[in-house]
Every structure is written in C-alpha cells, then in structure tokens.
Amino acid sequence: MRISVFGTGYVGLVTGTCLADAGHEVICIDVDAAKIQALQQGHIPIYEPGLADLVQRNLAAGRLHFTTDAAWGVSASLLQFIAVGTPADEDGSADLNYVLAVARTLGEHMQDYKLIINKSTVPVGTAEKVQACIQATLSQRQVNLDFDVCSNPEFLKEGAAIADFTQGARIIVGTESARVRELMSQCYAPFLQDQPQKLIFMQVRAAELSKYAANAMLATKISFINEIANLAERMGADIEQIRLGIGSDPRIGPHFIQAGCGYGGSCFPKDVQALAHMAEQVGYRAHLLDAVEQVNHQQKQRMFEKLQDALAKTQGRTSLAGCTLAVWGLAFKPETDDMREAPSRVLLEALWQAGAHVQVYDPQAQAECARIYGTRPDLDLCTSIQQTLMGADALLICTEWQEFRQVSASWLAQHLASKLVIDGRNLYDPLAMQAAGLRYYAIGRGDSLAPIL
Numbered sequence: 001m002r003i004s005v006f007g008t009g010y011v012g013l014v015t016g017t018c019l020a021d022a023g024h025e026v027i028c029i030d031v032d033a034a035k036i037q038a039l040q041q042g043h044i045p046i047y048e049p050g051l052a053d054l055v056q057r058n059l060a061a062g063r064l065h066f067t068t069d070a071a072w073g074v075s076a077s078l079l080q081f082i083a084v085g086t087p088a089d090e091d092g093s094a095d096l097n098y099v100l101a102v103a104r105t106l107g108e109h110m111q112d113y114k115l116i117i118n119k120s121t122v123p124v125g126t127a128e129k130v131q132a133c134i135q136a137t138l139s140q141r142q143v144n145l146d147f148d149v150c151s152n153p154e155f156l157k158e159g160a161a162i163a164d165f166t167q168g169a170r171i172i173v174g175t176e177s178a179r180v181r182e183l184m185s186q187c188y189a190p191f192l193q194d195q196p197q198k199l200i201f202m203q204v205r206a207a208e209l210s211k212y213a214a215n216a217m218l219a220t221k222i223s224f225i226n227e228i229a230n231l232a233e234r235m236g237a238d239i240e241q242i243r244l245g246i247g248s249d250p251r252i253g254p255h256f257i258q259a260g261c262g263y264g265g266s267c268f269p270k271d272v273q274a275l276a277h278m279a280e281q282v283g284y285r286a287h288l289l290d291a292v293e294q295v296n297h298q299q300k301q302r303m304f305e306k307l308q309d310a311l312a313k314t315q316g317r318t319s320l321a322g323c324t325l326a327v328w329g330l331a332f333k334p335e336t337d338d339m340r341e342a343p344s345r346v347l348l349e350a351l352w353q354a355g356a357h358v359q360v361y362d363p364q365a366q367a368e369c370a371r372i373y374g375t376r377p378d379l380d381l382c383t384s385i386q387q388t389l390m391g392a393d394a395l396l397i398c399t400e401w402q403e404f405r406q407v408s409a410s411w412l413a414q415h416l417a418s419k420l421v422i423d424g425r426n427l428y429d430p431l432a433m434q435a436a437g438l439r440y441y442a443i444g445r446g447d448s449l450a451p452i453l
C-alpha cells in the first residue's frame with residue numbers, strides 16, 4: 001500500500017520504517033528541513049537499537065522516502081498517518097496544534113479519498129476535531145471529497161520500539177466504518193502472521209481513551225510499588241523480595257513493578273496529567289491519577305533526600321556545598337538517549353542548587369545532557385564510570401544501564417574512596433555491597449533513611 005506518515009519523531013519514524021520494511025511504500029513528511037535532510041542520508045536523530053539499520057535498508061530499497069513536501073505526501077498515498085507531537089500545555093492538557101496543522105495540510109492538498117489515521121496520543125474527541133478541520137479546509141477550497149478519520153494509538157516503548165511495533169501485544173483501531181476496517185487490516189496484515197485477533201477494532205472514542213488508560217495503568221503500577229517501597233524502607237522489609245512475592249501472582253504479574261527513583265520520559269508524566277485534565281473537563285475529579293502523579297513527584301526527590309541523610313549520618317556533613325558527586329545514568333531509562341522528565345534531571349538540579357559539583361556518565365545521553373545544560377563549571381561529562389568516581393563524596397545511580405549492573409561490589413569499593421552509594425534502581429545485592437565495605441542505600445530496601453513527612 002502507499003502510506004504517508006506526518007512527523008518523523010520517535011513514533012513517525014518507527015511507524016514509517018516498520019511499514020516500509022513490511023513491504024509498503026512509505027513517504028515520511030516533516031516540517032523540520034534539517035531533520036529530513038539528515039534522514040535522507042540515513043542519519044537518524046535518536047538512539048533506538050536497530051532503527052538506523054532498518055532506515056538505511058529501506059532507503060536503499062527505495063521503499064522509504066523522507067520529504068518536507070507535504071503536497072506530494074498527501075497526493076501520493078491512500079493512507080495518511082498523523083504522528084506529530086502532542087505536548088502538554090501549561091494546564092496539563094494535550095496541545096493539539098500540531099495535529100490540527102496536519103489536518104489543515106491534508107484538507108489543502110487532498111484530491112481524492114484518503115484514510116487519515118491518528119497515531120499521536122490525543123484526547124477523546126480528537127478524531128472528530130480532525131474530521132471537522134479537514135472538512136472546513138475542503139469547504140474553503142469549495143471541494144467535496146470523501147475521507148475517513150480513524151484512531152490508531154501507538155504503544156511502543158523507547159528502546160524496544162521496533163519489536164513493540166512489529167510484534168506488539170495488540171493493534172487498536174477505532175473506527176465504525178467497514179471500509180476503514182478493510183484498509184487497516186491490509187495495512188497491518190504483515191504484522192499479524194497467524195494472530196488476526198491482535199488487531200482489535202473498537203469505537204473511535206474507546207480507542208482514544210485506551211491509549212491514556214494503558215499509560216495511566218502502567219504509571220499507577222509504578223507509583224504503587226514506589227509507595228510500597230517507601231513503606232518497606234520504614235518497616236525493614238526488602239521491596240525486591242516483595243516484588244517477586246506479588247509479581248508471581250498472575251493477576252498482578254511481574255512487569256512494571258520495579259521500584260525506583262520515579263518514572264520519566266515523554267509520555268507517562270504528560271499522559272497522566274492529560275487524562276486528569278480530561279477528567280476535570282467532564283466534571284470528574286480523578287483522585288487516583290492525582291495520587292499517581294504526586295507519588296512520582298515525591299519519588300524523584302528521594303535520591304537527593306537519601307544523599308543528604310547519608311552524608312549527615314556517615315560523614316557528619318550538613319551541607320552539600322563543595323561536595324563532588326558521581327552520577328551514573330542520565331537517560332530516563334536504559335537503551336535511549338532521551339532525558340525528557342528524567343529523574344536524573346531532578347537530582348542534578350537539586351545538587352546544583354545545593355552547591356555541589358557533579359561528575360556524570362551515561363552511555364548514550366551525554367550529548368543530550370550537554371544540549372540541555374550547556375557548559376557549566378559544576379558539571380563534568382566524564383568518559384567512563386571510573387572517571388566519575390575520582391574524588392567523589394558519593395555515587396548516585398539514576399538509570400539501570402547494563403554497564404552499571406555488571407560492576408562488582410569489590411570494583412566499586414576499590415574505586416570509590418568515600419564508599420557511599422545511593423542506588424535509585426536497585427541494581428546490586430545489598431549484602432554483597434556491605435560485605436565489600438560499601439554503605440549502600442537503595443529504594444525500599446530497609447535502609448530507613450529520610451522519612452517522608
């Protein structure tokens with residue numbers, strides 16, 4: 001099929017590339033000319049395992065095209081995906097300006113029937129807004145054309161985006177039209193193999209809300225386990241044992257109950273807020289969503305609080321001014337260079353505010369850190385984990401990169417003179433750390449530091 005995808009961010013790029021790889025002819029359109037130029041050369045602007053190879057292979061095969069020429073993108077393809085950003089507005093609601101700008105572009109250039117597929121995460125009722133916007137633009141042109149708008153939310157995770165797109169648990173399509181069902185079945189046929197039940201059709205509004213419900217549910221699981229971790233700390237129980245204990249119940253499951261320094265990324269924080277805002281608009285106070293958000297906000301400050309407490313207890317220091325701290329991990333999770341809403345940012349900013357100097361290392365996000373914070377005297381971007389530890393008063397771990405997991409307690413004890421470790425991702429065995437002479441504070445592991453009032 002001939003498919004156009006508007007937006008070459010994470011979702012647009014993965015969608016376009018995977019659809020091309022499945023044999024479709026795909027045109028990816030973006031308003032960012034520099035990005036398109038780089039993509040035409042096969043350079044991708046994000047770190048996503050496997051994606052660069054896939055882009056290059058499909059560019060070479062002539063099935064994947066990158067352009068700023070929206071008129072070409074609209075006229076050449078039957079299917080038109082919208083995959084542009086929907087950032088949070090100041091009040092937490094989703095900003096639909098980019099989505100509606102694409103709708104206008106579609107209305108301006110359409111010459112025949114098109115199926116418009118909304119892949120961006122958008123509030124319930126957006127498909128109707130897109131429909132109205134295209135209709136209004138067509139009316140201005142005084143043309144009358146048949147078109148459909150459906151909802152097809154995306155569930156990929158950064159770092160595992162290709163597998164999530166091509167082998168995801170389900171593909172949701174919100175539509176009431178038989179023609180749209182047929183076209184979407186053709187579009188996704190290569191990914192269904194012998195599992196046609198993975199393609200789930202439903203009402204447009206149900207599809208739109210499913211996306212927010214899924215992210216809110218996952219965020220709720222994380223805030224829930226973090227709340228239990230905070231209790232476990234005070235009660236002398238180990239959250240890692242509790243996680244195994246509850247995760248083995250199939251009704252609970254082992255996924256997304258890893259306690260840590262809070263969830264980040266471009267989606268959970270934004271989508272939980274947007275859903276709470278939507279609830280407010282229909283006259284409902286979403287107490288649970290508010291609590292999920294609040295627990296996460298608090299959790300992102302735990303590393304700093306633990307550090308303050310540990311330094312006071314172990315070194316008698318009451319101020320962080322003049323301290324040097326090693327920070328491992330900047331990305332909001334491993335296998336990405338994305339630092340949007342990352343717990344590391346809350347930590348870094350608190351450390352700087354307190355007058356500390358930081359020596360950071362991340363396998364992928366160093367450039368992103370430099371882009372966000374620029375050059376500053378209290379930030380050293382180190383080239384190895386070992387370099388961060390030189391003269392450090394403590395080590396703080398924000399992201400669970402494999403490289404950090406592999407470090408042994410004895411290696412750490414040898415290279416970290418201060419022997420103080422605050423682990424926001426529970427990477428190590430506390431007994432092994434203690435046996436190596438380290439003072440090890442993790443999340444929810446009975447260290448009883450810094451009660452939250």
Ligand SMILES: NC(=O)C1=CN([C@@H]2O[C@H](COP(=O)(O)OP(=O)(O)OC[C@H]3O[C@@H](n4cnc5c(N)ncnc54)[C@H](O)[C@@H]3O)[C@@H](O)[C@H]2O)C=CC1
Pocket residue numbers: 006007008009010011012029030031032035083084085086098101102119120121122154155156157158266267
């Ligand atoms: N990043 C992720 O992991 C996931 C994101 N989503 C949702 O997908 C949507 C897109 O997210 P990202 O790809 O992360 O966005 P992004 O913000 O990284 O990229 C959006 C792209 O759209 C382009 N754009 C803006 N206006 C345009 C226009 N009129 N025509 C063509 N291109 C235009 C921008 O230049 C940018 O390259 C959001 O609604 C997000 O919530 C859903 C699942 C996963």
Ligand SMILES: O=C(O)[C@H]1O[C@H](OP(=O)(O)OP(=O)(O)OC[C@H]2O[C@@H](n3ccc(=O)[nH]c3=O)[C@H](O)[C@@H]2O)[C@H](O)[C@@H](O)[C@@H]1O
Pocket residue numbers: 121154155156157158159215218222255256257258259260261262263264265266267268332333
């Ligand atoms: O809508 C979206 O954009 C996407 O949002 C998340 O994907 P992503 O943000 O890439 O990352 P996750 O792997 O879900 O992790 C999000 C955050 O939760 C944290 N997390 C995750 C799992 C866990 O058990 N504990 C935990 O603290 C991670 O460290 C990370 O900071 C969802 O997992 C995707 O299904 C969804 O499509």
